[in-house]
Amino acid sequence: MSMSTEAVTPGRGWRRYFTWNTDHKVIGVQYLVTTFCFFLIGGLLAMLVRAELAQPGPDFLNGTEFNRFLTNHGSVMLFLWIIPVLAGFGNYLVPLMIGARDMAFPNMNALSFWLIPPAGLIMLASFFVGAAEAGWTAYAPLSIQTPVGQTLWAVSVIILGTSSLLGAVNFVTTVFTMRAEGMTFWRLPLFVWGMLATSLLVLLATPVLTAGLVLIAMDRMAGTLFFSASNGGDPILWQNMFWFYSHPAVYIMVLPAMGIVSEVYPVFSRKPIFGYKAIAMSSMAISILGLTVWAHHMFTSGMDPRLRIPYMISSMIIAVPTGIKIFSWLATIWDGKIRFTTPMLFALGFISMFLIGGITGIFLAAIPIDVHVHDTYFVVAHLHFVLFGGSVSAVYAGLYYWFPKITGRMYDERLGKVHFVANFVGTNLTYLPMFLAGLLGMPRRVSDYSPEFTTLNLLATLGAFLLGTSALPFIYNAVVSWVSGPKAAANPWRALTLEWQTDSPPPAENFHQPPVVNSGPYDYGQPMGVSGQAQAVPAVGD
Amino acid sequence: MREATRSADEAGMFAAGVRLGLDHLKLGMWLFLASEVMFFGGLISAFMHFKVNNPSPESSLLDVVLVGLNTFVLLTSSLTVVLGLAAIQRGDRRGLIGYLTATILLGTAFLVGQGNEFATLYRHGITLSSSLFGSSFFTLTGFHGLHVLVGICWALSTLVKALRAGYSQGSYLGVEVFGLYWHFVDIVWIILFTLIYLI
Numbered sequence: 001m002s003m004s005t006e007a008v009t010p011g012r013g014w015r016r017y018f019t020w021n022t023d024h025k026v027i028g029v030q031y032l033v034t035t036f037c038f039f040l041i042g043g044l045l046a047m048l049v050r051a052e053l054a055q056p057g058p059d060f061l062n063g064t065e066f067n068r069f070l071t072n073h074g075s076v077m078l079f080l081w082i083i084p085v086l087a088g089f090g091n092y093l094v095p096l097m098i099g100a101r102d103m104a105f106p107n108m109n110a111l112s113f114w115l116i117p118p119a120g121l122i123m124l125a126s127f128f129v130g131a132a133e134a135g136w137t138a139y140a141p142l143s144i145q146t147p148v149g150q151t152l153w154a155v156s157v158i159i160l161g162t163s164s165l166l167g168a169v170n171f172v173t174t175v176f177t178m179r180a181e182g183m184t185f186w187r188l189p190l191f192v193w194g195m196l197a198t199s200l201l202v203l204l205a206t207p208v209l210t211a212g213l214v215l216i217a218m219d220r221m222a223g224t225l226f227f228s229a230s231n232g233g234d235p236i237l238w239q240n241m242f243w244f245y246s247h248p249a250v251y252i253m254v255l256p257a258m259g260i261v262s263e264v265y266p267v268f269s270r271k272p273i274f275g276y277k278a279i280a281m282s283s284m285a286i287s288i289l290g291l292t293v294w295a296h297h298m299f300t301s302g303m304d305p306r307l308r309i310p311y312m313i314s315s316m317i318i319a320v321p322t323g324i325k326i327f328s329w330l331a332t333i334w335d336g337k338i339r340f341t342t343p344m345l346f347a348l349g350f351i352s353m354f355l356i357g358g359i360t361g362i363f364l365a366a367i368p369i370d371v372h373v374h375d376t377y378f379v380v381a382h383l384h385f386v387l388f389g390g391s392v393s394a395v396y397a398g399l400y401y402w403f404p405k406i407t408g409r410m411y412d413e414r415l416g417k418v419h420f421v422a423n424f425v426g427t428n429l430t431y432l433p434m435f436l437a438g439l440l441g442m443p444r445r446v447s448d449y450s451p452e453f454t455t456l457n458l459l460a461t462l463g464a465f466l467l468g469t470s471a472l473p474f475i476y477n478a479v480v481s482w483v484s485g486p487k488a489a490a491n492p493w494r495a496l497t498l499e500w501q502t503d504s505p506p507p508a509e510n511f512h513q514p515p516v517v518n519s520g521p522y523d524y525g526q527p528m529g530v531s532g533q534a535q536a537v538p539a540v541g542d
Numbered sequence: 543m544r545e546a547t548r549s550a551d552e553a554g555m556f557a558a559g560v561r562l563g564l565d566h567l568k569l570g571m572w573l574f575l576a577s578e579v580m581f582f583g584g585l586i587s588a589f590m591h592f593k594v595n596n597p598s599p600e601s602s603l604l605d606v607v608l609v610g611l612n613t614f615v616l617l618t619s620s621l622t623v624v625l626g627l628a629a630i631q632r633g634d635r636r637g638l639i640g641y642l643t644a645t646i647l648l649g650t651a652f653l654v655g656q657g658n659e660f661a662t663l664y665r666h667g668i669t670l671s672s673s674l675f676g677s678s679f680f681t682l683t684g685f686h687g688l689h690v691l692v693g694i695c696w697a698l699s700t701l702v703k704a705l706r707a708g709y710s711q712g713s714y715l716g717v718e719v720f721g722l723y724w725h726f727v728d729i730v731w732i733i734l735f736t737l738i739y740l741i
Contacts, residue, residue: 180558232596
């Protein structure tokens, strides 16, 4: 798939996508296409898992195989799809949005990308030697007892963490040192604020996971005793190190997504964004607060009960900056001149489904509820509403929104809407029944279940297959439009951010002359709006 | 002053950083070091968790005096980096070469001292897999040692560039950025020495 979509970039060779290229736009496309391939693999694994769960009893996977598929589904989706695809958007967009010619460290940027394919191959190759089967959370002591694939898994995640870290160093440095003249911090597009907040979290949280993975790898290969309970080691230590990263990682997976929809709402509502500074600062608040909540994943682990209340409170406080964002978005589209284009539909899908994921997150932060539904399908439903209903919807919104900019071609709006409807129905059909199954007590991560849950599981499986199928119109649309779609104007959405003030696709080094910014990114309906920024780049299409 | 020696092109690209007084290379290094703080933070937390909750009599075998001497060697190497930077800022290239060589020798001496300490502990039966103390002690100090080794390699490449007249009174950013890393590795050791050997 990647071959055919890349082979047709107008006027320029597709081969550059297979080389060490330091152009941030090439690297951005490399990220987007590669991670989408991993998304398809992760989705295939999910459909296998759902097929097994369509009926109770063992159907075609034994317990070990089920655990392997499930573990790699989670790991591929999180570490090889949602985190790096958002970094892909960051690579393509951050320099364009701030009016820079490239990232601060172009070679390190290429390295960030080129670490991903080998890491993905290492993770998937583990299927030939006994793949990881301890869940994406790799809880010890199981994760130090399983076959050698678990070591490959740890190595792969360490490499992916390093890629993510190098990217974060690059993003922060780029935003601080390479903004165009007049691009003050309060004129940064909200996607850039989202990338800044995310990069801060990556810098502070990822190394702790790396340290934990090093300890797992040492336990497995060098005979150390860190997590070996029978030798006095402490499996709970792993949980602390893991969640110190992996809870903030949820924000790493959602803050750039929130940035994407913050770009989409004002453009298709033709209104200035409501509460620009509040949205920007709430991203930073989520980053900082996000580092203080990790033990809410461990309420039932036997942790000191006195610590549970503080973690419950800090977790619930996250709802405040999140709520600020949601109300600001609603106020943005309120009374706007809304255009229901495909990106806008996905952005609206984001807000509705992310809300369900977010609110059930508050349920789970409450100790009495968490103790009841811990490790049930309620948790599975919650996280998929956040990450699939939320982040993946926003990724699709972004892919459609920037498709004309990246490819220079227009996608097919009708197919886009078919994709949206199938995706929206599929997501809700898959994950809503899981809330019910979880509340009724169905444990997650088990290949079998009691017959009373059959209807709910069958619904979820049907939904999963609808979701899997819903990717087909997107792939078809993307490939065909990239090859032969109608030529896109430089600024088909009449947006004000800088990436739209240059050609589609942008030339090498992005702008024909260095842009000068003298208005905000969402000043719709204000006299200085378009003219102010367009002044910098005379060659605006549209 | 430094900007003068870079191409005007690059100065234009990083104009926003110049206005903030931020050099992009140094900022990038600081951000990387922030992540290194968290990496060592994770390993130190694991070590302290076991030190507090599973105290081991084996820790009495540690030789505070000898390691204290080694600590002095490593701290001196930070001094030589500072002196080397000061030398090139005066335009004294030979001074830079001399002090970088001293840094490499002192760093190597530290690693030899650490290797000697590890060998002694191994002879007493303390290994990676003998106890939680062994696991956490060797992992933590070993990763610090690896960072010193990386620093020595970096110092060597800086030295090679200095020998080829790659630095001058107006252009010494590479020495400065290397120095940030080297001082960081030293500071980590001060924390490790305190936590492992003194308390």
